[in-house]
Amino acid sequence: MNFNLQPGGFLVIVGENGVGKTTLVRALLGQLRPKSGSIEFNGPKKNVKIGYVPQFRNLDEEYPLSIRDFVGLSLMNRRVPWLGRSEVLRLNDIMNQTNLEKIADRPVGLASGGEKQRAYLAQALINKPELLILDESTASLDNEMKYELLDLVAKFQHSDQLSVIFITHDLPLAQKYADRFLYMEHFKYKTGPIADLPVEQVEGR
Amino acid sequence: MFAFDFMRHAFVASTFIAVICGIMGVFVIARNMSFLTHTLAEIGFAGAAFGVFAGWPALNGMLLFTIVSSAMVGQMSVKSARRESVISAVSALFLGLGILFLSISDQTSSSATSILFGSVIGISVSEVWQIVILSIFVLIVVLLMYRSLKFESFDSIGARVNGVNGPLISIVFLVLLALSVSVAAQIVGSLLIFILLTLPAASAKYFVHGVAKMIVLATLFALVGTWLGLYLGYLTNWPVSFFIATIEVIIFVAALIHARRA
Numbered sequence: 001m002n003f004n005l006q007p008g009g010f011l012v013i014v015g016e017n018g019v020g021k022t023t024l025v026r027a028l029l030g031q032l033r034p035k036s037g038s039i040e041f042n043g044p045k046k047n048v049k050i051g052y053v054p055q056f057r058n059l060d061e062e063y064p065l066s067i068r069d070f071v072g073l074s075l076m077n078r079r080v081p082w083l084g085r086s087e088v089l090r091l092n093d094i095m096n097q098t099n100l101e102k103i104a105d106r107p108v109g110l111a112s113g114g115e116k117q118r119a120y121l122a123q124a125l126i127n128k129p130e131l132l133i134l135d136e137s138t139a140s141l142d143n144e145m146k147y148e149l150l151d152l153v154a155k156f157q158h159s160d161q162l163s164v165i166f167i168t169h170d171l172p173l174a175q176k177y178a179d180r181f182l183y184m185e186h187f188k189y190k191t192g193p194i195a196d197l198p199v200e201q202v203e204g205r
Numbered sequence: 206m207f208a209f210d211f212m213r214h215a216f217v218a219s220t221f222i223a224v225i226c227g228i229m230g231v232f233v234i235a236r237n238m239s240f241l242t243h244t245l246a247e248i249g250f251a252g253a254a255f256g257v258f259a260g261w262p263a264l265n266g267m268l269l270f271t272i273v274s275s276a277m278v279g280q281m282s283v284k285s286a287r288r289e290s291v292i293s294a295v296s297a298l299f300l301g302l303g304i305l306f307l308s309i310s311d312q313t314s315s316s317a318t319s320i321l322f323g324s325v326i327g328i329s330v331s332e333v334w335q336i337v338i339l340s341i342f343v344l345i346v347v348l349l350m351y352r353s354l355k356f357e358s359f360d361s362i363g364a365r366v367n368g369v370n371g372p373l374i375s376i377v378f379l380v381l382l383a384l385s386v387s388v389a390a391q392i393v394g395s396l397l398i399f400i401l402l403t404l405p406a407a408s409a410k411y412f413v414h415g416v417a418k419m420i421v422l423a424t425l426f427a428l429v430g431t432w433l434g435l436y437l438g439y440l441t442n443w444p445v446s447f448f449i450a451t452i453e454v455i456i457f458v459a460a461l462i463h464a465r466r467a
Contacts (some may be wrong), residue, residue, distance in 0.1 A: 064410035081351040091222045
């Protein structure tokens with residue numbers, strides 16, 4: 001399989017459940033090793049730093065951590081229990097950029113669906129990845145919140161030259177934000193600029 | 206009351222135990238391990254029975270049983286949906302062994318049963334030192350892996366995608382938990398260890414929303430319970446464990462009421 005995503009580009013991955021979209025992503029992350037073949041990034045850098053927002057999170061309504069503390073969990077570059085000065089600054093920064101600073105002290109368990117997704121996004125972006133992977137992050141959101149979340153992602157895409165891979169079933173959303181698509185079927189795929197997305201085929205008509 | 210050696214020993218030992226339980230308890234609650242903690246406490250009793258049988262100090266038997274059983278739980282329950290039944294199976298095996306050793310041992314079983322209900326009054330200086338050393342060990346390990354443990358405990362999915370070695374953290378934590386259970390069983394008894402390792406932290410999470418804050422508050426709740434429990438036990442001659450249990454339950458109920466009002 002071959003597909004093209006430039007720095008600062010936005011690739012949408014579509015296809016039925018079970019064709020291996022999440023598996024592909026986990027292979028990119030290095031969590032799964034391919035049975036045969038290998039994964040190569042063609043570019044000046046061979047090691048791309050990836051931030052990943054998984055599809056499912058197991059946080060119940062009694063989940064105690066504040067949004068701020070939850071976002072800060074992925075600060076893993078130092079070992080000491082307390083946060084260093086630069087880490088605090090980075091945490092404040094990402095909280096501001098994801099519009100979470102006003103609700104920073106609220107427990108995640110009490111946050112709305114959109115707020116939770118923003119917190120997951122902030123946690124994935126705090127270590128400044130070059131590639132962000134969103135796995136059906138908008139699936140549980142209402143229409144307005146979907147666009148709000150992706151507007152935010154697009155902001156990072158443009159300001160930080162962030163590349164984005166977005167797995168979704170929502171074609172209008174894909175067409176609005178992506179510049180390229182990857183359509184996966186069992187044992188075959190299509191890829192190209194978003195304008196060439198075979199909408200009728202994807203929708204199964 | 207500090208004129209008596211046994212009260213001074215009891216206070217020093219209970220202070221260390223309260224700190225350990227406050228810290229470990231926050232992760233026990235975050236990792237949904239209350240049931241395992243309860244089970245480990247019972248397995249600790251079985252280990253004490255084995256210690257008596259083998260002519261060892263009870264603590265060594267407890268450490269052996271709790272560490273082996275928690276390693277088994279960790280190995281067999283990589284799939285979290287399977288964890289509850291694995292815990293049941295492992296505890297069945299070890300409790301069965303405990304009953305066996307209790308019955309075939311020629312020595313009196315009183316030291317094993319004192320583990321069951323706690324015997325903080327009457328521990329020796331060397332036992333106090335054992336508790337202090339084990340506590341420091343647990344503290345150091347937690348400090349060394351604090352960020353990974355925090356991430357893995359409070360967001361296991363996020364931790365995995367960030368490259369945290371979840372299975373390793375889980376096993377190390379289980380061994381630490383086994384150590385803490387064995388240490389704390391000396392003071393409140395196996396059956397009540399469950400209380401200090403779960404209730405203070407479970408209460409703290411309704412008042413504060415950061416890991417460090419939860420650790421501080423849980424430790425405080427554990428300290429209040431053990432100190433006040435010792436004092437009331439001294440005054441009344443009633444079992445210390447009874448007072449500690451009651452105080453921690455009162456704090457927990459207060460936390461639930463607070464959560465409903467907030």
